[in-house]
Amino acid sequence: MKRFATIxxxxxxxxxxxxxxxxxxxxxxxxxxxxxxxQMGDRLRFHTAIQNDGHATQEGVLAWISLVETDSGKEQxxxxxxxxxxxxxxxxxxxxxxxxxxIWPMRLIKxxxxxxxxxxxxxxxxxxxxxxxxxxxxxxxxxxxxxxIVPVALGAPLFIAGLLIWRLRENRARA
Amino acid sequence: xxxxAIIARKEAGDLLRSPRGLSWLLAMAAALSxxxxxxxxxxxxxxxxxxxxVYGMCAxxxxxxxxxxxxxxxxxxxxxxxxxxxxxxxxxxVSRDRILFGKLxxxxxxxxxxxxLALPYLWAAGGxxxxxxxxxxxxxxxxxxxxxxxxxxAMGMGARLxxxxxxxxxxxxxxxxxxxxxxxxxxxxxxxxxxxxxxxNPLSVALNALDAVIIDSQAVVSQWLHxxxxxxxxxxxxxxxRDGFYRTAL
Numbered sequence: 001m002k003r004f005a006t007i008x009x010x011x012x013x014x015x016x017x018x019x020x021x022x023x024x025x026x027x028x029x030x031x032x033x034x035x036x037x038x039q040m041g042d043r044l045r046f047h048t049a050i051q052n053d054g055h056a057t058q059e060g061v062l063a064w065i066s067l068v069e070t071d072s073g074k075e076q077x078x079x080x081x082x083x084x085x086x087x088x089x090x091x092x093x094x095x096x097x098x099x100x101x102x103i104w105p106m107r108l109i110k111x112x113x114x115x116x117x118x119x120x121x122x123x124x125x126x127x128x129x130x131x132x133x134x135x136x137x138x139x140x141x142x143x144x145x146x147x148x149i150v151p152v153a154l155g156a157p158l159f160i161a162g163l164l165i166w167r168l169r170e171n172r173a174r175a
Numbered sequence: 176x177x178x179x180a181i182i183a184r185k186e187a188g189d190l191l192r193s194p195r196g197l198s199w200l201l202a203m204a205a206a207l208s209x210x211x212x213x214x215x216x217x218x219x220x221x222x223x224x225x226x227x228x229v230y231g232m233c234a235x236x237x238x239x240x241x242x243x244x245x246x247x248x249x250x251x252x253x254x255x256x257x258x259x260x261x262x263x264x265x266x267x268x269v270s271r272d273r274i275l276f277g278k279l280x281x282x283x284x285x286x287x288x289x290x291x292l293a294l295p296y297l298w299a300a301g302g303x304x305x306x307x308x309x310x311x312x313x314x315x316x317x318x319x320x321x322x323x324x325x326x327x328x329a330m331g332m333g334a335r336l337x338x339x340x341x342x343x344x345x346x347x348x349x350x351x352x353x354x355x356x357x358x359x360x361x362x363x364x365x366x367x368x369x370x371x372x373x374x375x376n377p378l379s380v381a382l383n384a385l386d387a388v389i390i391d392s393q394a395v396v397s398q399w400l401h402x403x404x405x406x407x408x409x410x411x412x413x414x415x416x417r418d419g420f421y422r423t424a425l
Contacts, residue, residue: 041222109222142304144228146215152299153208156292160204164197171194 023054024061024094024120026131031103038108039139046104048118048131052094060123064088065104070113070135082109094122111140178269179277186251186281191288199246203239203289207296210235214300225304230389232300233314234382236293238354240322241378243289244282245346248329248416251278252423253339261423275420279413282326286319310389316402317381320409324377325350327412334419353378377408 031045038044046065052058064087067078080087084106091100104118118131191200214220214228223231255261264274294311301307328349333342353376356369373379384401387393 041224107222142225143222144214144225144300145303148299148302149211149215152295153211156295157201157204157208160197160201164194164201167192167197168194 023052023056023058023125024122024129025051025053026063026118026120026129027051028116028118028131028134030134030136037139038136039141040108040111040143041141042108042138044106044108044136046106046116046118046134048102048104049099050091050094050102050118050120051099052096055096056124057096058094058122058125059092061091061094061100061120062088062122063091063100063102063118063120065106065116065118067106068115068117070115074112078114083107108138111138113137178273179280182274182277183280183284186247186278187284187288191285199243200288200292203243204292206239207232207235207293211296211299224390225301226306226310226390226392229297229301229304229307229310230385232293232297233310233318233385233389236289236297236314237318237321237378237381238350240286240289240318241325241350241353242347243285244322244326245329245343245350247282247285248326249333249339249342249346251281251330251333252420253333253337253342256333256337256423257339265423271421272417275417278330279323279327279416282330283319283323286322286326289322290315290318306389306392309392309395310385312395313385313388313398316395317384317398317405320402320405321377321381324405324409324412327409327416331412331415331417331419334416334423337423350378374404377405380404380408 026048028046028048031047034044035042048063050061050063052061065080065084067080067083069076069078084104086105089100089102094100102118104116106116113135114137115133115135117133120129121127191197210232214223214231220228220231252261255264265271267274293314297307297311297314301310325346329342329346332345333339336342336345356373356376356379373383380401384398387398387401388395
């Protein structure tokens with residue numbers, strides 16, 4: 001019986017060593033200066049701390065921010081092109097117990113409900129680590145409407161160009 | 176019809192009816208269209224409030240108006256002199272003051288045309304927001320003395336230098352200098368020198384008043400000091416133009 005228990009203990013140890021541990025841990029929090037009810041054009045900041053909870057150094061740690069629209073019927077990942085120029089952070093090595101703190105700025109482009117998450121992976125890690133979600137809602141604000149601008153922006157020069165052509169033809173006819 | 180009206184109609188008509196003048200207006204409309212399209216296509220600009228968009232549009236309109244007034248102002252004396260059409264005008268039985276005011280009225284009519292051209296653009300940019308009407312009133316009140324002032328300056332410079340190219344060059348450099356706080360951004364205006372320059376630069380004075388009315392929703396009448404400063408600028412440049420015109424020799 002004692003021998004059987006020893007074998008089981010050894011087998012569990014081997015399994016534990018073979019199973020990849022969640023070495024990285026990410027915490028996320030919105031900045032205290034963020035507006036309580038943000039609207040389009042406002043800027044938000046999120047603070048993350050990526051910590052190596054494992055026993056081995058994590059090499060080539062890459063963390064990136066993702067944004068998802070969560071409005072009913074509009075659920076989709078958001079292309080951060082216009083929202084943020086700071087989309088990822090790289091750390092060459094993260095020693096056991098070491099933490100990398102990052103601030104993620106973001107410009108709010110479109111109204112709606114959103115969920116932000118920061119994910120991280122390392123070169124020698126085997127799983128993706130993600131932060132908890134942070135939800136926020138962006139209020140609509142009155143901005144320039146393209147439906148008004150386009151007809152005027154195209155119509156006015158065309159009208160003057162028409163006048164110019166008519167005047168040139170008239171001058172030619174007189175000559 | 177009196178001599179002033181005849182000369183004014185001729186000056187303005189040259190711009191508003193001739194292919195040359197229509198080409199200028201077309202260029203102005205194209206510039207306003209380009210700015211309008213930037214407001215909706217550029218991610219940063221598309222997030223501007225309606226009021227900020229109207230303010231930006233007003234600044235562009237005033238800049239283009241000043242540019243047009245400079246070109247016209249230089250042409251009224253130096254251009255006519257180079258073309259040989261100034262002498263017949265000066266020997267006509269009309270006082271120099273009437274000729275001068277006819278030419279000045281021509282510049283004013285062209286600015287009025289520019290203002291009318293800008294109205295649909297301003298409506299398109301700010302029709303859905305606040306302070307559009309106040310913006311239009313402010314643009315008329317502040318923009319008119321500034322634009323006419325640059326026209327008078329160009330006229331006086333053209334009369335003194337007697338060369339279209341030289342006068343145009345000098346006036347464009349002055350306009351560029353006046354527009355530098357707008358081009359270089361607000362940080363330069365925080366310094367003591369920047370603040371002094373802000374108060375003696377007519378373009379800055381007018382733009383600050385427009386900012387206060389359109390963006391900060393202040394009353395138009397609260398900008399009386401700015402308005403008086405722009406009037407002072409146009410008064411000084413009017414004297415400069417009149418003096419230069421009277422010095423113009425046959």
